[in-house]
Every structure is written in C-alpha cells, then in structure tokens.
Amino acid sequence: MRGRFTLHLLLILLFANYGDSIAAVAGPSPRLLHRAEKNLTRVIVYDIFSPPAASRIYLYANxxxxxxxxxQDKSYRTMQGQIPGFPDMKGLKSEKKVNYELAAVYAFFKTGGKLVFSEHLLIDSIRVILNDFREKDTLVYNNSLRLGQAVADSILTWSAKDNYAKTRTKRRYTYSKQKGKWTPTPPGFIDAVEPYWSQIRPVSLDSAGQFKPVPPPGYSTDTASVFMKEVREVYHVTQKLSKEEVLIASFWDCNPFYLNTQGHLNFATKKLSPGGHWISIAGQAAESKGKNWQETAAIYVLTSMALFDGFISCWDEKYRSQFIRPETVINAYIDEKWRPMLQTPPFPEYTSGHSVISAAAAVVLTYLLGEDFSFNDHTETDYGLPVRTFRSFNDAAAEAGISRLYGGIHYRSSITNGQHQGELVGRHLLSKIKVK
Incomplete structure (x- = not known):
C-alpha cells in the first residue's frame, strides 16, 4: 500500500497544474518513470525471470x-530506420491534447505487463495513478492513454517476432558427455537456463556470434596446464577472502535462482538479476544529475539495449563452449567438500555473463554521462547490503567482474575475456543506434 500511495502522490504533484489549454506539458521531473522502472523490477524479481529473459522485458518496456x-521532442530520434524491422509509429502521433509523460509511463506499463507473468501487480500500480488523473482532465487523460496503448501495441507486435516464442518450444537441452563440459551443480542441480537464447533477435548485432571471444583454456587435469592453474586460483582465492571481498561478491551476486536448502526443505530466495542491477544504476545516475524525461528515457533505453545484446552475445558463447564450472572441477580433483561463496548459476561457465553485460552497460553509460562519473549505488540496500561508491561506471563494471572470482563461480579468463566481449558489444551499439 505504501508504494501505491507514493505513486498516487507523485501523480498529484506531476499534474496538479495541468490544464487543457495546451497540447503537451512536461512534468517537473521524471520521478514517475523511475518509479515505473522500480515497479517493473519488483515484478521481474517476483516472477523469477532468468537474467536474459529479464533483459528482454526491460528492453521492450523502455x-x-x-x-x-x-x-514530443524532435531532437530525439526514433528507432525506426535504425533497427531493422522496427515499426514506423509516425501515424500514432495525435494532434489532440496529450500529456506525453503520462502516455510514456502507460506505454511502459502496458508493454512490460504483457511480458511478465504477474501482470496484475503492474495493473495495481498504474490503476491508482490513472483513476486519480481521470478526475482532473478526462479529455487529456483519454488521449494520453490511447497514445500509450497504441505505442505499446506496436512494440508488442514487434517483440513477438524476436523468436522468443519459438525458443519456448525447443527440445530439452541435452548435456554433453565430453570431459570439461558443463553439468548441473549443487544444491539444486537445475536444468540449463535459456540454452537457445542465441536465437533471439538482437537489437544492434548482426548476429549472436558477431563478437565471439577467444576460446576458453583447454580442459586438462594436468596440474601444470593453464586450465588447472586457473582452477587452483579460484580455490585459493576463495579460501582467504577478506571482509571487503566477501562484500563485493555479495553485492554483485544478483542470482534470481538462489536456492535455500534446510534438510528436506528447499525454497528460493528471490533476488535482482544482473540486468536489473544495471537498470537501477542507470536510474540512480540519471536522477542524481537531474535529467529530464527525454534524457532519462534515452539513458534507460540505451542501457537496456546494451544488456539485451550483451546477454545474446554471452549466451551464444556459453552454449558453444559449454565450459565446466569451478565447483565441478574442484570437487572432483582438489576438495570434494569445497563450495563456492556464491551459489553456482545453472548454465555454462564461459564467458562470465555479469562481466559481459556490466562492461556493455558501462560503455553506454560512460558515453551518456561521462568518463569520471562518481556515484553511490543503493541498489542492494533492499537486500540488506550497504551502499557502495564508485569512481566511474567502468570502475563498477570491473568490480562486478572480479566479484565472480571472489564468489568462486568463474575463472579469471572468463571474466577478462567477458569484459572485452561486453566492451565490443557496447561500442558497436553506440555506433549503430543514435538517440539524438
């Protein structure tokens, strides 16, 4: 109820001085858009979407x-003509009086609502806003909602052609029996997550494999091999973690599949996805600089695109190399009782997903907000973790990457090569997509 009351109050502040004598009025700040992002994130967490699937929801809603x-602002470019197959929505713009901010938030909710399972939770959030605004100006209210719905319908029609539905019908993933290949890990031994994600239509990439990284180190149990040296590094690093390293690993955990086991009782702890963490960072950064509605929307949309293409690129490599996780190797050849600090996610190791998408998001945010953008990240306070301060987006991305080594779920080469992969994705996106 508290969240709904906050949304109700925000709407009153936003439209208190709204009249029907002008065609469009900008709100004092895009706080309502930030609130919409947070509400969508809560539903994504509640529904336990995989990291790649969560990035898809963020993309289309944004x-x-x-x-x-x-x-409303001709200085901002539509994606039509920049993204192949993107719908032409010029005919949707109405000459009638419209509040574009209200229409944008409505389009956001209506699009996101159709992509999550618990749509009713979003409907409950927006209903309070819309019912209140209806009493203040019915004409503008109706015009704005019609525009928002029309945009959402157009985006949802476009989203339906991205192959997501086809990947839901694919045959169950078959694990390779070759040595060095990934197999499910404790405690849940969960089946492979999104093994066909490379078939999803990207936004800016020519293909999922456009930025294929170098292969992982050759699998070998020889103690002198490059691979076993990396395995031992994971083992030794996790044996002597400092308090700061434990905090770093926990702060960037972002595992929506975390499974608690107590005897015969198993239950999940719902957590933010890696993409959700970076959407939160984007919002905090935009808000701290007082960005207006259009600027904020541009920051969110480019960040969501970087995350979306980053996951496609990363998942393409994950199920190509199907590389074995540290937990499996360490238990077999070094210490059968060892467990990583973080719970191993249910998909192949190489490359590190957090490293890829963090680097890609950092490239975009650095381009939009600056190289030396110092910020405080409050994202994990809802999960009992303190605020962390970063000198730049690249600083945050680097910490997100190394957190996977501290957590015991990735080898160093997976992190390093994943970061390079993400940087290439981010730079390519900026070369293909322009917001102004």
Missing amino acids: VAAYETLAM
Missing part, C-alpha cells in the same frame, strides 16, 4: 517509453 517521449 523502448515503448522512449518512443512515446520522442514524439
């Missing part, structure tokens, strides 16, 4: 909001 606001 594109809907951005495209609506771009209709």
